[in-house]
Amino acid sequence: MAKKVLKFGGTSVGTIERILHVAEIIKKEYVAGNEVIAIVSAMSGTTNDLMKLSKNISKNFNKRELDVLLASGEQATSALLAGALNKIGVNSKSWLNFQIPILTEGEHSNARIINMNIEKINKFLSEKGVAIIPGFQGVSKTGDVTTIGRGGSDATAVAVAKIFEFDTCEIYADVEGVFSTDPNKIPVAKKIDKISYEEMLELSSLGAKVMQPSAVQTAMMYNIPLEVRSTFTDRQGTKIFSQENIDYTKSVTGVAYSKDDAKITLTSVQDKPGVAANIFEPLSKNQINVDMVIQNISSDHKTTDITFTIKRDDLIKTIDIIKNNQNIQYAGIGHNDKVSKVSIVGAGMVSTPGVTYKMFRGLAEEKINILAISTSEIKLSVIINENDTLKAVKKLHTIFDLD
Numbered sequence: 001m002a003k004k005v006l007k008f009g010g011t012s013v014g015t016i017e018r019i020l021h022v023a024e025i026i027k028k029e030y031v032a033g034n035e036v037i038a039i040v041s042a043m044s045g046t047t048n049d050l051m052k053l054s055k056n057i058s059k060n061f062n063k064r065e066l067d068v069l070l071a072s073g074e075q076a077t078s079a080l081l082a083g084a085l086n087k088i089g090v091n092s093k094s095w096l097n098f099q100i101p102i103l104t105e106g107e108h109s110n111a112r113i114i115n116m117n118i119e120k121i122n123k124f125l126s127e128k129g130v131a132i133i134p135g136f137q138g139v140s141k142t143g144d145v146t147t148i149g150r151g152g153s154d155a156t157a158v159a160v161a162k163i164f165e166f167d168t169c170e171i172y173a174d175v176e177g178v179f180s181t182d183p184n185k186i187p188v189a190k191k192i193d194k195i196s197y198e199e200m201l202e203l204s205s206l207g208a209k210v211m212q213p214s215a216v217q218t219a220m221m222y223n224i225p226l227e228v229r230s231t232f233t234d235r236q237g238t239k240i241f242s243q244e245n246i247d248y249t250k251s252v253t254g255v256a257y258s259k260d261d262a263k264i265t266l267t268s269v270q271d272k273p274g275v276a277a278n279i280f281e282p283l284s285k286n287q288i289n290v291d292m293v294i295q296n297i298s299s300d301h302k303t304t305d306i307t308f309t310i311k312r313d314d315l316i317k318t319i320d321i322i323k324n325n326q327n328i329q330y331a332g333i334g335h336n337d338k339v340s341k342v343s344i345v346g347a348g349m350v351s352t353p354g355v356t357y358k359m360f361r362g363l364a365e366e367k368i369n370i371l372a373i374s375t376s377e378i379k380l381s382v383i384i385n386e387n388d389t390l391k392a393v394k395k396l397h398t399i400f401d402l403d
Contacts, residue, residue: 003166004029007039007135007157011174012231013077014044022231023084025172026130030090035125037164039135039157040081042073047150063108067137067147071097074134074153082132093124094132097139102156104138104146107287111146112214113138113159122164133160151212158215161224168225170237171211176230177238178203178210180402181255181393188403192253193236196243199253199345200226202379206343207258216240243347251352252344252400255393259340259386261291262315263371264308266322268331271297271304278327279306286321288314291341292374292383303331307372309383312337339371340389343381344396350377362399368392 006026013019022038029036050069054061078094085092100121104111116138121131135153140146148155154171161169175183176191178200183189195203197220205213210228219226219240229237269275280290294307310318315337322333349355359380363370368391372383384392397403 001033001035002168003035003164005037005039005157005161005164005166005169006172007153007169008041008081008172008231009153009174010041010044010046012172013040013081016080018231019043019077019080020084022081022172023088023090025231026081026085027088027090030130035166037121037125037131037133037160037166038081039133039153039160040074040077041135041153042070043077046073046076064144067108068145070147071134071137071145074136078132078134085130085132090130091128092130092132094134095121096134097137097145098143100133102133102138102159104140104148106146108144109147109149110287111138111140111148113148113155116159116163118164149212149214151209151215154212154215155218158218158224158226162218162222168227169219171226171228172231173210173228174231175210175228176233176235177228178208178240178254180253181397182208182257185390186394186397189397190402192238194239194241194246195253196246196347197240198243198378199347200240202343202345202376203254203256206256206341206345206379206381208254208256246347248346248348250346250401251348251355252346252396252402253348254345255343255396255400255402256345257340257342257389257393259389260312261309261339261341261383262312262335262337263339263383264310264315264318264322265334266306266328266330266332267334268303269306270329271302275328276306278325279322280308282321282325283310283318286317288318288321292372292381294372309339309341309372336371338386339383340386341381341383342389342392342396343379344400345379346400347378349380356380358399359396362395363392366391366395368395 082092082094102116135156179189181189201216226240292309296305368388370382374381
């Protein structure tokens, strides 16, 4: 008997017919004698619809009430799925966040799961029941409903697998697994059979939307085996586990891209210790994540230009913070929100010379200008003009033998 967490995304439960299909998938595991906890997202489109409703009332809708509103989508799905399972003879019950409870800390809309009570659900599982838990949400120490960010149902699933000490966590989606790049944009993209936690974390952080980064990070920390697979076929998906279990034959595993970045440049900044800290400290305090940073050394060693990237949604807020920062001096501030980030990821890059040259030469052949660069052991990212995104992805996918 295996102990499995099964997570079903919004597309997987997007209609009543699909919820009934998901019930059959769970029943198959149940009949096989496996213990099952299912985590569900809201039906596809529901969260966006609820967001629109809130904005019809106020563009600055109260965050506490927004969490209450958005959490209702997953709660509805969990009740529907439990009802569908009971209809086909599977003892099932839905558990809302406060009934378990799932305890969180942090801000509304960006909370973190810190613990959950396992006694009630473990007792129900011992009675041959299947537990359904709405993803994406929890309850704070003060008893308020909280949500844990878009894609947070993945984080819920991995947290449940960890806390309940289950054997594996399977993520069901509308794709057959993790692909070498977005198959909707690059039709020659291929499914990856095995991928390391480290590579999956990089890909998900860099724009691949198959899994939420924090969920991958938690799985990596606690060595929880993951599998991303399709709700609509029986084919094997992509297994995600420790790097030592993978034999690498290629330097690059995948190409990712995102179009939600913006670039800011401060010109003629004083070139002395502490200035960079003065620039970025107030951004950190305002929960603004800075990605790439480039500093150009001036010939006179008195001033320098500093360029950095942030999320596009944070652009206006970031510019306001900088303009109101009395601790820095600069000649001018410029920005560009028509950029994208394109990245290659692969654990095989560590032992393969020439990867950087190959990437830059390929982009040059397509006359694509590089605006910023960021590297790690298994990742190389560039900022380019947004209009060149798909051309860059296609070229890199080809030259690194991923077609």
